[in-house]
Structure formats: structure tokens, C-alpha cells
Amino acid sequence: MSGGLYRSNHAADGYPRPEQGVTVVSVDEQSATASGDQALPPENVPPASDDSGGKSTAGQSAIMAIGSMVSRVIGFVRTALLTMTLGGLVGNAYTNAQFLPNQIYELLLGGILSSVLIPLLVRRRKEDPDGGQAFTQRLLTFAVVSLGIATVLVVVAAPLITAIQSSDDADPDSTRLVTQLAYLILPIIFFTGLSGLIGAVLNVRGHFAAPTWAPILNNLVVIATCGVFILAYGSSGELTPKNITATQIALIGGGTLLGMVVQALGLLPALRKVGFQFRWNWAPRSLGLREIGQLAGWMLCYAGANQLAVFLVVRVLTKTAGDNNPSTLVYNNVFLLIMMAHGIIGVSVMTALLPKMSAAAAEGRYDEVSADLNRGIKLTSAALAPIVVIYAVLGAPIAVFLFQGARFTNANALATGTVLTVAAFAVLPLSLSYLCTYAFYSLQGNKTVALINLPVVAVRIGAYLVLAEVLKPALLAAGMTAANGISYLVSALISLAVLRRRIGRLNLGTVVSALIRVAIAAGIAAALGLLVLHFLPGSGAPDGRVQALIQLIPTGAVILITYLAAAYLLRVREITQVVGMVRRKIGR
Template identity: 70%
Template sequence: MNGGLYRSKHAAPDGRPPMQEGVTVVSVDGPAPGEERAPSEDGSTTGQSAIMAVGSLVSRIIGFVRNALIGMALGGAVGNAYTSAQFLPGQIYELLLGGVLSSVLIPLLVRRRKSDADGGEEFTRKLLSFAVVMLGVATVLVVAAASLITAIQASGDAGNHYRDLVTNFAYLILPIIFFTGVSALIGAVLNVRGHFAAPMWAPILNNIVVIAVCGVFLLVFGAEKELTPENISPAQIALMGGGTLLGMVVQTVGLLPALRKVGFRWAWRWDPRSLGLREIGNLAGWMLCYVAANQVAVFAVVRILNDSGDDSPGALAFNNVFLLMMMAHGIIGVSVMTALLPKMSAAAAEGRYAEISEDLSRGIKLVTAALAPIVVVYAVLSDPIAVFLFQGGRITNADALAMGTVLTVAAFAVVPLSISFLCTNAFYALQGNKTVALINLPVVAVRIGAYFAFAAILDEALTAAGMTAANGISYLLSALISLSVLRRRIGRLNLGSVFAALCKVTVAAGVAAGVALLVVRLLPGSGAPDGRIEAITQLAVGGVVILTVYLSVALLLRVAEVSQVVAMVRRKISR
């Protein structure tokens, strides 16, 4: 979405909009749909993929720098208010356009580009004109209702000053909705025309602007005085809120040269009737059901985090940890699914369900084997990771260690998230949009119920960890329900071999975790580092130990997926 907090996950990892790498991510959604890929027309798919991979890596690195600086500049309580305000544009964007764009409009633009005599130029102009007007109207209405919306996310328990601060940030940040939508639409036009680089790299401009704003904030206002909802000044609010909006404006403007490069001229064409809005609405119905259910969960988790107290890890900590979890999922789970989805879609079209089952089983085993060492790193080295990434400025060592506790819990949600994602995309290969939406309803209900249950039984200091645990439970439930339905839909899923592989991977990960815990306890800081030097030491030593022990035990247990990767690396080195 905006380079600040929330981004649409209803887009594929290969450059299809509105995926914006490197931005801060807050979402409690389960896995998003894997939709149709717009074909590249420039004949250089490999080159485009390399550009996007580099762009993704750079964006993630810059995104972590951005997150760290936001925390350093604002601190805990004010950072939570800023983060809560940043939820809103993403939530509303998702309801207005996010899922519909990737599941309906992208395929529609692809079809019109192939079927229309002008390559879909006129239809695209009409669609953009209509969307810009609708986005503008919606943005004005939402900004006007900002105080009502923020009242849903921050109750009286959070305090009047805190709620007023969220509202003041929201007035400045909510206009991002318009620019997010326009940016995503431009990205769609570019992707359909085979240009993937600009939509991947443009969010970097956004992050750089916000990083600069944080630098100015620290330079002008310093980091010594504690910021609270009571003492933050209008100038400080204006700088951070306005700077966040400016970042999204720059991102959108940065895409315009790419439109000219692909030969598209954006001329005003107002003709809504010719767009087939009824057809678009019918196609988008189940996606809107999916998205709306997830946004209810987002409002619930933000409300609970805002009511958890100023001294507990809130929305800022939850957000930072979620980004780390999604990074692991994006690198492994999404990559595996991207490779498998074309085969699964082709097999589904020809009714070869046994091949879908085989590919899904292979994907689950690959994802689990690849994510296992990352899970161990997140669980065992959570404190040094949090201290290294986030401590500084107004984020104290205690604040960073509290984020580490949340990351420990998040480690156990990564694998269920990716398996659920694989299953969801298997349904999309089978044209099962309705099935995914229906499965999502009980999953979201359990997620929200778990939010409130954990909030009631846990200490306030553990609220963010409890919310993360609730997400993990919902991902696991989604995977179990999806596998059960898939088994009835396509037959046997080779779950016996999957279970055997999971057991071996679990043993290898458990041994690696045990050895790493013993080693880290012997290092300076004893697992709870008091600064970046101790954190770096623990990360370097602990990371090497985890990787070495995991690979050794996995090879000893003959985990096929690990053996294949090691053999491939050896072949590359020998060459």
C-alpha cells in the first residue's frame, strides 16, 4: 500500500500489482489468492525476474531501515498511534480495490489487450478515468469520517489523548488511499504490457522519502525527550504524517515515466457504461467477501493492541514482527508456489488431479524443509534480531527485547502460513475462488475469537505476542481445512509421505535449536543482548550453528529436499 504500514497481499510475487516490497506490512490476513499472471511481451522474462528479485531485496532492506527509524523517532506510545493510523488506508484500499484489482481487473485488462483492435488502450483509459473519480470520492468521504473510523480502532480505554493522536495522524495519512489506488492501477497497466521493474522499484522511492523525514525529525526534535500522546507537538505530527503522505505521492509520480516508456498515453475518457461494471461486480463478489472478512479481523486486532496499555508492545511491535514473518514466507513459500502454480493450473485445466496432488505434496515438503532453519533462527535468536534491527533512539533495549518475545511466537506461525498459502493457490488453480472465500469465514471467526481470548487471559505485556499466536492458530486451521477439502476434491494428497518428511525436518530443527540455545547462552549477553555488538555476535555465531547442525542432521536423516538443495549447490561450486 503506502510505504508505511499496510500493503495489499492480493498480488503475486512476480511483479503483479499492487505488491509493494519493502514497505511495512501489517495485516492479519491469511494467504492471499494467486491470480492469473499477465504475460510478458518483451521476451526477457529472466531479465525482468532478476530485476524484480534485486528490487525486492533492496526494498526489504530499506524497509527495515525505515521501520527502525520510525521507532527511533517516535518511540513506543506515539509509534503505536502512528502505526494504528497507518492501518486505515490499507484496510480501506483493500475493500475498495486491492483484491478486485488482482483477481478481476488484471485478467480483464489482459483479455482486452488481446482482443481489442487497439490493444485495450481505450478500455484502459476509461477504466482509469472511472477508478480515479471513485477513488477521489471515496478518499474525501473517508477523510471526513476519520474521527468516527479511529473511534472504532481506539476505544476510551486507550485514553482521549491517544485516540486524538490517532485521529490527527489519520487526517494526514488517509489521503494515501487515493495515491495507493492510482499507483496500483498504473502498475497494473505496466504489468499487462510486460513492464515489471518500475512497480517493483517505485516503493523504494517511498521508503527513501520517509527515511529522510525521520532523519529530519530526529535532527530537529532530537531523541532525548520521551514522546507521549500528551506532549507531542502539532509540528511533529505534521512532519511525520505529511511526510508519510509525501512518500506515497512520490511513489505514484515515479511510475509515470514508465507509462510513457511502454507507449501508453493516459487521456481522460468518461464512459462508465462501457466498462461492464455489472460483470466486474459479479466476478469480484467472492473476493470482496474474502477481503471484508479479513478487514474485520484487522479492526479487531488494532482495537485490542490499542487498549493494551502504553507500556506493552503494541501495534508498532506487532507490525515489525509481522514484516519479519512475511519476509520468510515471501522468500520461500511464495517462491515455491510461483514455480508450481503454472504446472498445477495446466494440470487442473486437463483434469489431471493426481499431478496437482503430487505438486502440492512436493511444495509442502519443500517449503517446510526450507523454512525450518529460519523458524529456528527466529525462535532462538529473536532477542538479538530485535535488538539489532530496532533498538535505538526512543526504542530502548527493553522495548526491543519485548519485540523479540513477539518474534519468538511468530516463528511458529511461519510454516502454517506458507502451507495455507500453498493450499489456497491450489484452489485457485482449480478455479475455486468461492471455496477459498467460504473456508476463510470460519478461519477469520476463530482468529478473532482467539484475539479476544488471548487479550482476556494474558498479561498486557504479552498482548502483541498473543495476537501473533492467534494468527498462527488461524493459519494452521486454514491449512487443515484446505487439505481436507482438497482431498475430497482431487483425491489422495500423499499425506503419509508429507508427514514422514515433516517429522524428519522437526527432528533436525529441534536438534539445531537445542545446540544453538546452549551455544548462545555462553556468549556475551547470554541470549538477551544489551546492545548491537552483543546482538551481532549472537546472530553470527548462533546463525552458523543453526545452519550447520540443521543441514547435518537433515542429511543424516535423508531429508530428500535438503539433499537435493545441497547437491545442487555442490554442482554449482564444482563448475
């Protein structure tokens, strides 16, 4: 249900992979087939496997958690460096070119990999006498050929794809630059697919470390590319679609492609470690492609609707790309910040609740599913509220501190801050909509998720079109972000209504009461934060990183302390539990 351009395995690691933040999940293949549903994969939930090589689930989870956090940090360094190196105008074109392979990959393989192929690999791993070795070889052979043909066709059609993506009144120089970058970046489709398939093979065999850590190699290559670019061409002087040279285009586009190649190659040693040997085995008829196609239908519906919305938002934002207004670069950077908050808090809560909810649903204990859902909503809301306030109050200082530098000016960073302030109000609806989606996963209602997504995307697209007509170009990126927030809220409301019909009473009265208390605590924290910010140098519009830091540290501390104190006094249960635990530890 994402409204972002980049969908990352680690939510905000800087590499645009299929995120909506989705990786892999195990499902009951027989149940999915019988019901006509198939899993629409949650984020970062590894499939069940008996081949963990003696490593405990806790140990595997720790490796994944550490890798995910390191990837987030390095990914943000990558994002910030690209922003500073390229600046707003060329950065927009680069973002548009990066968007193309990921949208196409998502339609070709992204969701199908997690929702259909991984469960199939799990089943063949358990049922085949050779542990699924021959089947996996046939699948990889077919995928390599298919991805190779698709990639060649897409690269040849790069000018046409770019023309369709660009709005009629887009800057011709920007459109030409997107096409030139696309020739270099579109081959990422092949290596992204190869990386995803190898990761699936490893996950099915109980190896999670390499797929978790491999994106870091990608990020490091791109960071190095930015370093070479700055050393060779300097960090000052405006870089535009008109004055960028062919050598500069080759460096930044080639470095981006090289990062994905290194990521894919970095997974090969892990294949040998788990005992899988790849041999060319061309036998597509033995793969059951008709069954795979039938299972993939709803996933394609889900992914297709999302990609239509992403296509539209890129087309709308390309209208502003030539005027130094916030465009796709700013929009996407802010989306990564939203996904970071969601990934740290929302996904953690969901991953903890999903096994319990699934077990309760399997035994028909729907009252427990309802109780876990309520608990998740209250916990997620209480934990995300201070982040929402910090994003809303300190949007400009955060953007200046993270992104300003080299060719990304103070004005660009302050404009990013405006978009982040608007995006703050989308953080909570996003996580709540995902939490409801996880409840459907526990009920094996994945087809329902795809159907709910259709009106949600319709609302999002409608909001895009309306806001594109009424807003000034300088506010379009903020408007598109607001449209995403509206669609997330609609998704949560529709999902709750459908869940009520599926599992009965949801006890939403207690949830509303808790949300009101959280909102009051957040409001008090926001008011005090704004008061403190008013008396600091720059008054919320810092002119550099030093001033941004001066605003961030005291104001952020006041917001956090005030929120915790107010929530404790208002008896927000989740906060009182944390405070009580800390007090007991101090007492000991």
C-alpha cells in the same frame, strides 16, 4: 489469510500496501465468469502478456526479483528508522493511523484490482481494435473520480473512524494523535489506488520494472523524513502522544503522504514508455459495472473477513498502547519479519510450482497436482525450518539488532523479541496455508478459497477474543500473533481436506514422515543453539547492538550447520539434494 496490519507487494518492504502480499495474476476470465469464481491473487505473479517489448520472461523475472529484494532491504531500513524515531508510544499511534487507509483501500479496490480489473484489462487489450486504450482511459477516469470522492469522505470522517477503531479504555491522547495523523495519512487511499491502477496498466502491457521499483521511492522519502525529524528534534528524550507538537505531527504525517505521492508520480514516465496516453473519458456505463460488481463479490467477502479480523486486533492492542507494552507497532514489525521469511522461501516455491500445477489441472492430471503439492510442502518445510529455529531462539537479539535505538529502548526491543519468538511458530503454517491456496488457484477454485477463509477468520477472531481476556497486557501482542498461527494451521488443515475431495489421494503419509524428520533436525538445532546462547554475554537478552551481534553470529551459525547436518543424516531429501549438488560442484 493474513493476520497482519500491513499487506505488502514485497511481503516486507516496509510499505503497507494491500499483502497480504498480493499483486497481480492473470486468470482465464471466461472460466472465472462461467464458474462464478474469480481469482484471489497470489503474490508477485505477473499476468501473461504478449507485449513484453522483446524482453524475455527470465529477464523480467530477474528485474522483479532484484527490485523485490532491494525493496525488502530498504523497507526494513524504513521500518527500523520509524521505530527508532517515534518510539513505542507515538509509534503505536502512527501504526494505527497507517492501518486506516490500507484497510479502507483494501475494501474499496485492493483485491478487486487484482482479481477482476486486471483480467478485464487483459481481455480488452486483446479484443478491442485499439488495444484497450479507450476502455483503460474510461476505467482510469472513473477510478480517479471514485477514489477522489471516497478519499474526501473518509478524511472528513476521520474522527469517527478513529473512535470506532479505538477501544473504550484507550489513552485519550493516543486516540487524539491517531486522528491528527489520520487527517494527513488518509489521503494515501487516493494515491495508493492511482499507483495500483497505473501498475495494472503497465503489467498488462508487459512492463513490470516500474511497479516493482516504485515503492523504493516511497521508502526513500519516508527514510529522508525520519532523517529530517531526527536532525530537527534529536534522537533522545521520550516522545509521547501528549508532548508531540503539531509541527512534528505534520512532518511525519506529511512525509508519509509525500512518499505515496512520489511513488504514484514515479510510474507516470513508464506509461509513456509503453505508449499509453491518458485522456479524460467519463463514460461509466460503458465499463460494465454490473459485471464487475458480480465478479468482485467473492473478493469482497474474502477481503471483508480479513479486515474484520485486523480491525479487532487493532482494537484489542490499543488497550495496551499507553503503558509501554508491546502494541500495534511491535505486532506489525514482527509480522513483517514473518512475511519476509514467507516471501523469500514460500512465495519462491509457490511461484515455481503454480504454472506446473495449473497445466496439470487443466488437463485433468490431478495425480501430478497432488505430487507437486506434496513436493512444495516438503520443500517449503525443509527450507523454512532453520529460519523458524533462528526466530525462536534468537528473537531477542534479532529485535535488538534491528529495532533498538533512539526512542525505541532496550526494553521495547526485548519485548519485540518475545513476540518474534512466538511468531516463529506461525511461519510454517502461514506458508503451508498459502501453498494450499495456490493449489486451489491451479484448479480455478478461487471461490472455494474465499469460503474456506470464513471459518479460518472465525477461528482467528475467536482466539483473539479469548486470549484478550486471559492474557496480561504485556503478552497481548504475542497472544494475537499466536492466534494468527492457529488460524494458519486451521486454514492448511481445512484446505488439505477439501483438496483431497477435489483431486483424490494426497499421499500425506510421505509428507508427515518428511515433516517428522525436519522437526527432529530442527529440534536438535534449537537445543544446541540454546546451549551456545547460554554461554554468550547477555544469555539471549542483549543490552545493545554489539552484544546482539555477538549472540547472533555464532548461535546462528551453529543452528544452521547443525540443522543441515542433522537433516542430511536423517535423509531429508530436499537437504540431501542440496548437499549432493554442492559436493559435486566442489569435486569438479
